[in-house]
Amino acid sequence: MPCYKRGNTILSKLKSVPLLQDLAEDELLKIKSCLREKNYAKGEMLFMEGRHCERIFIVQAGRVKVYRTTSAGREQILETLNPGDTCACNPGVREWCCTSSAQALADTTVWYLSREDYVRIVESNSKLARTLNHLFAERLQNMNKLIEQVSLMDSKKRLIKFLLDLQADGVGKQKIGKLSNVIFIPFTREEVAQRLGIARETVARQLYHLKDSKLIDIKPKQIVILDKDGLEKLLA
Numbered sequence: 017m018p019c020y021k022r023g024n025t026i027l028s029k030l031k032s033v034p035l036l037q038d039l040a041e042d043e044l045l046k047i048k049s050c051l052r053e054k055n056y057a058k059g060e061m062l063f064m065e066g067r068h069c070e071r072i073f074i075v076q077a078g079r080v081k082v083y084r085t086t087s088a089g090r091e092q093i094l095e096t097l098n099p100g101d102t103c104a105c106n107p108g109v110r111e112w113c114c115t116s117s118a119q120a121l122a123d124t125t126v127w128y129l130s131r132e133d134y135v136r137i138v139e140s141n142s143k144l145a146r147t148l149n150h151l152f153a154e155r156l157q158n159m160n161k162l163i164e165q166v167s168l169m170d171s172k173k174r175l176i177k178f179l180l181d182l183q184a185d186g187v188g189k190q191k192i193g194k195l196s197n198v199i200f201i202p203f204t205r206e207e208v209a210q211r212l213g214i215a216r217e218t219v220a221r222q223l224y225h226l227k228d229s230k231l232i233d234i235k236p237k238q239i240v241i242l243d244k245d246g247l248e249k250l251l252a
Contacts, residue, residue, distance in 0.1 A: 026051075033074055033100050035151065038143045050133045055125050062118040062126070063103075069112040071128045074102045078124025083210065084116050092166070093211040095158065096121070096203070104148060107138040121207070166213045174212045175222045176247050179232070183241055197241040 030036050030044050039047070053076070056062060062073065062080060080097040094116055097103065106112055112131070129137070138144050165174050182199045201208070209216040223239075226232045231247050233240040241247070 029076070033102070035074065035102050035104060035144070035147055038147055039141070043141060043143075047129070047137060050129060050137075051127045053125060053127055056120040056123070058120055058122050058124075060120050060124075062120065063114050065114055065117045067114055069105060069114050069131055071130050072102060072104045072134050073126040073128050075099050076125040076127055078126075079121040080118050080124055080126075081121050081207065081210070082116050082118050090213070091210045092213050093207065094162065095155070096207070096211075102151075104134070104151065107135050107145075107148065110135055171212070171214045171218050172222050172225070173251055174214065175208075175219060176226070176250055178208070178212060179239055179241070180244070180247060180251075182239075183244070197244075199239045199241065201237055201239060 026048055027041070027044055030048060036044060036047065054073075056078070063069070065084060075097050077099055080101075080103075081093050082095050082097060082103060083091045083093045085091055097118075103118060105114075110131070138148065165177060169177065179199060182201070183196065186196060203211070205216050205219050209219045212219070223232070223234060226247075227234050229246070231241075231243045231250075233242055
C-alpha cells in the first residue's frame with residue numbers, strides 16, 4: 017500500500033492532533049508521508065488483546081472504545097478515543113503485544129503508522145517522546161482512578177462519580193456558578209455500563225433512584241444535576 021498523500025488539508029489536521037501539536041512542519045511532513053488511512057464500520061475491531069502490535073493509529077473521525085474482557089465475559093472500557101486521540105503504546109519495545117482490544121463505536125476513519133515507522137520516529141524526535149510521556153502519565157492516572165472506582169466503590173458511587181466527573185469536565189449548557197448543571201451524555205447506557213464495570217440494568221436502576229431522590233433529572237442524552245451537594249454526600 018503506498019504512503020498516504022493528500023495536500024495541505026491532512027497537514028492542517030495533523031497539527032491539531034495533541035500527540036503531534038508541538039512538531040514543526042517539516043517533522044509533520046515526514047510523519048504524513050508514512051501515514052495510511054483506513055475506514056471501519058461501527059462494530060468492527062481495530063485490534064485484539066494478546067496479538068502482536070503491528071501499528072498504532074490516530075482517530076481522524078468517529079469513536080473507538082479500548083477495553084478488556086473479564087474472565088466472566090464482561091467488557092470493561094478503559095478509555096474512549098475521539099478524533100485526535102491515539103492508541104499509541106510503548107515505543108521502546110519493537111516487539112509488543114496489545115494489552116487490550118479496540119472496537120469502532122461508530123463509522124470511524126483512522127490514520128495508521130506501522131510500528132516500525134512509529135518506533136523510528138519517536139526515537140529520532142525528543143519532542144514527540146516528551147509528549148508521549150505526558151500521554152502515558154495521563155493514561156496511568158486514569159487507570160488508577162478506574163481501579164479505585166471498580167475495586168472500592170459500589171455501583172451507585174461509581175455512577176455518581178462518573179456524572180460529577182463529566183460535570184467537572186464542562187460537558188453541559190446551563191451554568192450554576194462555575195459549573196454546568198446540564199451534562200450531555202455522549203455514551204449509550206451500554207457504554208456507560210462497560211465504563212463502570214456494571215450491568216446496563218444497574219445503570220438504569222441507579223439513575224432512576226437518583227431521580228426519585230430529586231438529585232438529578234433525566235432527559236434524552238442529558239442528565240441535569242439538581243443537587244450537587246447531595247450527590248457528593250453519597251460519595252462520602
